[in-house]
Amino acid sequence: MNQFDWDQSFLVDFDKQTGRSKTASTTKRYLSNMKTVFADQEAAERILASEDPLIYEFYELGCPERAGDLLFGTTIIYPGKVGAEYFMTKGHFHTVLETAEVYYTLSGQGYMVMENPEGETREEPLTEGAALYVPRRFAHRTVNTGTEPLVLFFAFAADAGHDYGTIEEKGFHKMILDQGGKSIITDNPNW
Numbered sequence: 287m288n289q290f291d292w293d294q295s296f297l298v299d300f301d302k303q304t305g306r307s308k309t310a311s312t313t314k315r316y317l318s319n320m321k322t323v324f325a326d327q328e329a330a331e332r333i334l335a336s337e338d339p340l341i342y343e344f345y346e347l348g349c350p351e352r353a354g355d356l357l358f359g360t361t362i363i364y365p366g367k368v369g370a371e372y373f374m375t376k377g378h379f380h381t382v383l384e385t386a387e388v389y390y391t392l393s394g395q396g397y398m399v400m401e402n403p404e405g406e407t408r409e410e411p412l413t414e415g416a417a418l419y420v421p422r423r424f425a426h427r428t429v430n431t432g433t434e435p436l437v438l439f440f441a442f443a444a445d446a447g448h449d450y451g452t453i454e455e456k457g458f459h460k461m462i463l464d465q466g467g468k469s470i471i472t473d474n475p476n477w
Contacts, residue, residue: 311345311346313343314343315340315342315375315376317330317333317334317338317368318338320341321334322454323377323454323457324369325369325371325461325474326369326370330368333368339364341373341375342361342362342364343362345360346359349444352444352445353443353445356443357443358439358440358441358442359439360437360439361437361438362435362438363375363396363428363429363430363435363436363438365430365434370463370464370465371461372396372429372462372464373429374428374430374462375427375429376427377399377426377450377458378425378426378427378449379403379425379448379449379452380442380447380449381446381448382445382446382447384423385422385442387419387420387440388417388420388440388442389428390416390417390438390440391414391415391438393434394412394414394430394432394434394436395411395414396411396428396431396432397409397429397431397462397469397471398412398418398420398426398427398429399426399428399429399461399462400424400425401425401460402424403423405459407459408424409462412438425453431469456474456476457477458474459477460472460473460474
């Protein structure tokens with residue numbers, strides 16, 4: 287028997303409102319881990335001069351990275367902004383580029399920013415109770431445009447891997463900004 291045969295418990299109890307789990311491992315990303323991801327570097331440095339806010343965290347089961355298994359968990363993106371740019375995840379391609387992913391919004395609101403290697407972009411709203419399919423070959427980033435935590439459930443092939451480096455170079459072609467209290471989609475000046 288391997289470690290993921292049915293004789294073991296695979297129940298992961300995620301709290302619907304907070305997205306937290308007692309049994310899944312957690313990874314936390316603070317502004318100091320992500321300051322180069324935001325377009326307004328001066329605003330990031332001003333914030334870091336007095337605090338290092340938690341931007342997002344995610345919980346996952348820790349499934350082996352092998353074909354045929356699913357990796358799943360929750361992501362929590364906290365409300366806030368760096369300059370006019372909302373708090374967001376780092377964003378990534380999957381190392382196995384042909385991997386799709388599914389997200390289900392448990393609470394909060396925001397956007398999923400997506401693009402493929404050819405530069406095709408999609409920005410889809412995230413609303414409570416709605417599922418979103420991220421197609422194969424699309425990098426993706428979640429953005430919290432609300433005043434409450436954005437909590438998402440996700441699932442994808444466990445052997446997909448993550449490529450954060452490609453996005454870290456220039457970011458996505460599109461950005462979600464606050465303009466006078468409204469969310470707008472705009473071009474990223476780095477492109």
